Amino acid sequence: MSTATPVAPASAETRTYPAYSRSVLARLLLNREAAVIAALVVVFLYALGNVQYFDGPLTIYNLLKEYAPILLMALPMTLIIVTGEIDLSVASTLGASAAVTGVLVVDHDLSVPSAAVVAIVVGALLGALNGFFVAYVGLPSLAVTIGSLALYRGLAEGLIQDKRISGFPGALRTWPTERIGDTQYPNIIIPIIVLAVLFGLLLHFTSFGRSVFEIGLSDEAAHFSGVNVARTKLILFTLSGAVAALAGVYVALKSNSVATDTGTGFELKVIAGVLLGGVSIFGGRGALHGVIAGVLLIAVLNSALQLDGQGSEVIQIIIGLLLVGSVIASNFLPRIRALLPRRAVAPEVTSKTPVNGDHTRKVAQ
Numbered sequence: 331m332s333t334a335t336p337v338a339p340a341s342a343e344t345r346t347y348p349a350y351s352r353s354v355l356a357r358l359l360l361n362r363e364a365a366v367i368a369a370l371v372v373v374f375l376y377a378l379g380n381v382q383y384f385d386g387p388l389t390i391y392n393l394l395k396e397y398a399p400i401l402l403m404a405l406p407m408t409l410i411i412v413t414g415e416i417d418l419s420v421a422s423t424l425g426a427s428a429a430v431t432g433v434l435v436v437d438h439d440l441s442v443p444s445a446a447v448v449a450i451v452v453g454a455l456l457g458a459l460n461g462f463f464v465a466y467v468g469l470p471s472l473a474v475t476i477g478s479l480a481l482y483r484g485l486a487e488g489l490i491q492d493k494r495i496s497g498f499p500g501a502l503r504t505w506p507t508e509r510i511g512d513t514q515y516p517n518i519i520i521p522i523i524v525l526a527v528l529f530g531l532l533l534h535f536t537s538f539g540r541s542v543f544e545i546g547l548s549d550e551a552a553h554f555s556g557v558n559v560a561r562t563k564l565i566l567f568t569l570s571g572a573v574a575a576l577a578g579v580y581v582a583l584k585s586n587s588v589a590t591d592t593g594t595g596f597e598l599k600v601i602a603g604v605l606l607g608g609v610s611i612f613g614g615r616g617a618l619h620g621v622i623a624g625v626l627l628i629a630v631l632n633s634a635l636q637l638d639g640q641g642s643e644v645i646q647i648i649i650g651l652l653l654v655g656s657v658i659a660s661n662f663l664p665r666i667r668a669l670l671p672r673r674a675v676a677p678e679v680t681s682k683t684p685v686n687g688d689h690t691r692k693v694a695q
Contacts, residue, residue, distance in 0.1 A: 399596060411601075412609060413566065417460060427577075430445070465560040483590075504583075544557055599649065
């Protein structure tokens with residue numbers, strides 16, 4: 331009686347590896363975010379040594395105090411642009427929420443915390459209105475938010491009319507701009523750091539964040555992979571409105587007044603900071619730390635140019651050039667990076683190990 335011989339499997343067990351890979355150092359340094367951080371350090375050090383009064387004790391304090399609303403609004407804007415959408419109404423939402431805060435506190439004697447909560451709810455509703463038309467009606471976000479930019483600014487003008495609201499209570503009004511101990515950092519930096527951490531975790535370490543990137547790469551593909559595209563966009567625009575409202579409350583308290591033009595022009599700085607920070611205008615790519623560096627780079631340039639005696643028109647031209655350059659770079663940088671040499675990974679070799687017979691197993695050395 332013969333003994334049955336084990337038969338080898340029909341197909342070999344194969345472990346695949348990429349043929350080429352970049353080194354860890356190259357992956358860390360050859361990206362837009364690293365370039366923006368390096369530019370921020372270079373510009374800051376240059377201004378520190380060459381711009382008169384830039385090394386003064388008030389420079390960092392004033393810089394952060396003035397650009398706090400831009401930093402706040404850039405956080406949710408990052409996620410919106412990663413999906414391939416845009417929100418041009420953030421500055422108008424800020425102005426409308428600041429107007430709501432002023433009317434409730436000054437004209438109706440509501441406490442500042444209560445008025446702030448109402449203003450943030452109003453801002454969230456304004457953002458949700460944008461999100462509804464974009465996500466569920468299917469209108470382009472560019473067209474929707476251009477319309478709401480004018481609509482929400484009109485809402486602020488209707489609340490304030492032709493007067494300037496001023497005279498907020500002093501106890502809580504000064505808290506956002508007070509220093510943290512003996513440092514040069516205002517208190518507003520605390521909620522900025524908290525929100526930056528939360529948005530960073532949301533974008534880079536959750537399934538919701540992965541769905542944001544998938545939507546940016548392809549709405550249709552994201553939908554067929556199980557992502558609720560409409561709900562995700564609605565959430566993002568709602569968050570954008572709520573954070574813009576928080577920025578509006580801060581601006582009202584910082585200035586101790588609200589006017590019809592409060593926050594005008596902020597949307598340009600927000601979008602410029604986001605795109606300069608490495609987020610692709612076409613969606614699907616971006617990182618929050620690059621955006622923070624991009625906004626701070628614009629803030630340092632703005633502060634240095636002001637101290638150097640340059641007018642506001644020069645600052646606007648430079649911000650515009652940075653915006654155009656960031657869009658151009660998002661197209662050409664991947665092509666340049668593709669031309670750089672890659673590090674080869676060791677090729678696969680085949681070794682035969684008898685496992686119940688003649689079973690061939692492929693392993694990588």
